[in-house]
Every structure is written in C-alpha cells, then in structure tokens.
Amino acid sequence: MSLEYFLNITGPMLEGARTTVVLFFLAIVTSIPLGFVFTLMVKSAVKPLAWIANAYIYVMRGTPLLLQMLFFCFGLPVIPVIGEYLVMDRFAAACLAFTLNYAAYFAEIFRGGLLAIDKGQYEAAQVLGLGRWHTMTRIILPQMFRIALPAVSNEAITLVKDTALLYAVAVPELLHFAQTAVNRDFTIMPFVVAGVIYLLMTLVLTLFFKLLERKFKFE
Incomplete structure (x- = not known):
C-alpha cells in the first residue's frame, strides 16, 4: 500500500468524519439540557409529569437506537393523515x-x-x-455535575461510536466511505484508517473530560 493510496482514501473519510462530528455536537448540545429537564420532571411533585418522564425514559432506553432512527426516517412519513x-x-x-x-440516558445520569x-x-442550605x-x-x-461528569464522559464517547449507525439510513459518514473503499479496492486498510480516526476523536474527548475532572478535583 502506497502513501498515495492512504491519502486518497483518507480524504473522503475525513469528509465523512465531519458529518460524524457535526452529529455529535448537535446531539450532545441538545440532549444534555433536555436530559436535565426530564430529570426535573421525574422528580416533580406533579405526578402526571413524573409518569410521562418515566415512560419516556423507559421507552427510549428500552428500544434500540437504530430502531428509533428507522422510525424517524421511514416510519413517521407513513403515519396516516399527518405523515406527509x-x-x-x-x-x-x-x-x-x-x-x-x-x-433519556443523561436524565438517568443526572438523577x-x-x-x-x-x-x-438541603437542610444546611435551609439553615443558612x-x-x-x-x-x-x-x-x-454543582455537586451533581461533579458526580455525574465521569458518566457523562462515558456517554459522550459512546455517542461518537454510535454515529456509525448513520450508515444504516444511507447518510454518508465515516463508515460509509470506509465501506465504499473496501468494496472497491478489496482491502481492509480503509477499515483500519477509519478505526484510527474514531480512536483519535475519542482520544480528544477523553483528554477534554480528563481536564474537566482535574478542574473539579477528581484527581
């Protein structure tokens, strides 16, 4: 395998990695605050809100992410009357x-x-x-965040790897370009390159959360 070949396959895969990174940031920025809202709903004294939040968390954690993606991509449009x-x-x-x-996962972590x-x-705060x-x-x-940070870190790293599921709904991301190169060139090297790119992305996240943990005196 020549250096030119590696450069040729790495370019498209980096394009796919950009889609992976965009999905990651959109998902992490929206799911963390939404998860905290569901945590508050679960602990709410208003029982219907707590029931709705618990049911939501149960359904979203109890069914595969791939199934949920297929539902939103292909299931919603075929719902009678409102599907279009x-x-x-x-x-x-x-x-x-x-x-x-x-x-749903972040809601459980925060809870x-x-x-x-x-x-x-709580009692000390009332006294004050x-x-x-x-x-x-x-x-x-602040204490909740410090306690939850290691688990949030694990979920964020899992999220990076789960972005490969985009391949199942024909969104061109990193794994899509790796599979295309494998099928075209009859070599596993594109998979190796894709694995290295995933490892680099998770390494950046790991280092980032390590810095946060040090800042909050976990070490």
Whole structure:
C-alpha cells in the first residue's frame, strides 16, 4: 500500500468524519439540557409529569437506537393523515433520534447524581436561609455535575461510536466511505484508517473530560 493510496482514501473519510462530528455536537448540545429537564420532571411533585418522564425514559432506553432512527426516517412519513407533514431530511431525522435517545440516558445520569447528594446539604442550605433557587444553583447542581461528569464522559464517547449507525439510513459518514473503499479496492486498510480516526476523536474527548475532572478535583 502506497502513501498515495492512504491519502486518497483518507480524504473522503475525513469528509465523512465531519458529518460524524457535526452529529455529535448537535446531539450532545441538545440532549444534555433536555436530559436535565426530564430529570426535573421525574422528580416533580406533579405526578402526571413524573409518569410521562418515566415512560419516556423507559421507552427510549428500552428500544434500540437504530430502531428509533428507522422510525424517524421511514416510519413517521407513513403515519396516516399527518405523515406527509413529518417528512424530514435523513440527517435531521437521525439527529432527532440521537437527541431523544441520549436525553433519556443523561436524565438517568443526572438523577443518579442528585440521589448521591446527601440530604443534609438541603437542610444546611435551609439553615443558612437560602431559597430553593439558590440552593439548587449554588449547592446542589454543582455537586451533581461533579458526580455525574465521569458518566457523562462515558456517554459522550459512546455517542461518537454510535454515529456509525448513520450508515444504516444511507447518510454518508465515516463508515460509509470506509465501506465504499473496501468494496472497491478489496482491502481492509480503509477499515483500519477509519478505526484510527474514531480512536483519535475519542482520544480528544477523553483528554477534554480528563481536564474537566482535574478542574473539579477528581484527581
């Protein structure tokens, strides 16, 4: 294998990696706040809100992400009466599926973080005369974030790898270009190059979250 061959196959795969990165950022930026909203709903004193949030989390975590992507890409348009208004670009549909799926996982992570905080923290805040808003924003949420950060890091790395599922709905991403090169050239080297690119992306994320952990004194 010549250097020229590696350069020829790496160019298109880097183009596909750009789609992977865009999907990752869109999904992570939208699913984290949405997940926190569902965490608040689960803990809400309004029972219907808690039931809806729990049902949502159960369904999204209990069914495969691939199935959810196929539903949004190909299922919504065939719903009677309203299906024609629900047609989306496949990349947009995939982004929606990723956001809704990962929001459910982040909701559980944040809920676990809240449960890990000692109830004495709330009592101490009351003794200090802090209201509910200040208690949450100044005491509870910072601690929840520190507790949840390692799990958030793991989910973010999993999200990078799950972007390969775009291949199943014919969105040209990194794995698509690798498979095309393998079929064309009858060599596994494009898969190796794709694996290296995925490893580099996850390495960047790992280093980023390590810095965050050091900042919040995990080490």
